[in-house]
Amino acid sequence: MPLDPAQQILRDTFGYATFRGAQQRIVEHVVAGGDALVLMPTGGGKSLCYQIPALLRDGVGIVVSPLIALMQDQVDALKQLGVSAAFLNSSLDAQAAREVMRQMRTGALKLLYVAPERLMTEGFLELLEQLNEDSGIGLFAIDEAHCVSQWGHDFRPEYRALTVLHERFPNVPRIALTATADAPTRAEIIERLQLEQAQQFVSSFDRPNIRYRVALKDNARKQLQTFLETEHPDDAGIVYCLSRKKVEETAAWLKEQGWDALPYHAGLDAAVRSKNQKKFLREEGVIMVATVAFGMGIDKPNVRFVAHLDLPKSMEGYYQETGRAGRDGLPANAWMAYGLGDVVSMRQMLLSGDSPEERKRVELQKLDALLGFCESTECRHQTILRYFGEEHPGDCDQCDNCLTPVDTWNATEAARMALSCVYRTGQRFGVAHLIDVLLGKATPKIEQFNHQQLSTFGIGKELAQQQWSSVYRQLVAAGF
Secondary structure, eight states: OOOOHHHHHHHHTTOOSSOOTTHHHHHHHHHTTOOEEEEOOTTSOOTHHHHHHHHHSSSEEEEEOSOHHHHHHHHHHHHHTTOOEEEESTTSOHHHHHHHHHHHHTTOOSEEEEOHHHHTSHHHHHHHHHHHHTTOEEEEEEOSGGGGOTTSSSOOGGGGGGHHHHHHOTTSOEEEEESOOOHHHHHHHHHHTTOTTSEEEEOOOOOTTEEEEEEEOSSHHHHHHHHHHHHOTTOOEEEEOSSHHHHHHHHHHHHHTTOOEEEEOTTSOHHHHHHHHHHHHHSSSOEEEEOTTSOTTOOOTTOOEEEESSOOSSHHHHHHHHTTSOTTSSOEEEEEEEOHHHHHHHHHHHHHSOSOHHHHHHHHHHHHHHHHHHHOOSOHHHHHHHHTTOOOOSOOSSBHHHHSOOOOOOOHHHHHHHHHHHHHTTSOSOHHHHHHHHHTOOOHHHHHTTGGGSTTTTTTTTSOHHHHHHHHHHHHHTTO
């Protein structure tokens, strides 16, 4: 029986025998001209969902991506497979950009990767309109679609303007893709990109081959060294740090200890970044010490571990960063050392930023959800999936809490007090104020709102402030 055209391209061009998960349904839907919203975890094969339809439909497929550093890698990989692809972004000089436009006009390209700020220029939109009349536009793929959402962890204002695609090219199918989107982010993607009529394809976010572990910080370097020596003596992996300075210091320290470690952050010279990235991708046993600038779109299947020496900013960030381990489906480790100092410094960083107040509040809520995950005594796989609105039975045998359950104490009464305090104060105050009420502190804020009159004022004096913090973080993790 002959293969259908999509499977033929999958096999002959990309070298895969079969589609995975929802890939085939997505491809068929977009080839037929339908709009789609695709939520698929890191390593799930998102790019094939628009690359194959672009090759099967008439005209050029336009891929909108915020990841300038990765466009070249993606285009190089496609060219090696014999696909006529190009990219347009600020890294090209005028002559090279003109050449890409010429190829586009003559119908020589099947895939064009473009940065959103380039796409939104009036000149480029007019070129697309002309192209649409001549050889046609096959599709618009909007990669990293969570960038449109102000609730998302990676908001890019220029993504907001992408509604213009639907307005000016109503007959061209659009496929929006992301690896991380909780329910509010998903709703905003649909609203902002006018994808109300799009079919949604939501894959499971579970990564069963990743073993999640969270350790309380106690000399993090020594803990990292023990982790590497005992579990990953010859493996490729990524170590994430919050600051550029810490990245460079940690990479230098690992080198002194005999590891093949390289630094990566946005402040390094572009040539150094590119050299380090290539070495990591092509050689074995290299450890990349990086800020979150490293990783979006990195496709190295055999990363055996991701270690965090600092807390990420959100559950989405944590999920995306740890998701770079074990893309080949083989066992991998996600290990994190965290301490309350991290929490304080991350809070200060968020609060001192110049984001609007509304945005800061959202970022703090996301940080609290991650803290809840760190503090949780439940199955880690279950807690992550619950955050993304998915069920998991627990007992994964692939996380610290399931493998070595922690000592717990019965906090039923404490949880009741904590929730009662939330309710009595009108459900609009932060945890610090709620704890002050429980501990019976006479702060100006308590007097301002007359909270010393509440029945919950001072009922929690038997527990220390840190214990109450932990109770509230546990409640956040448990979904209250």
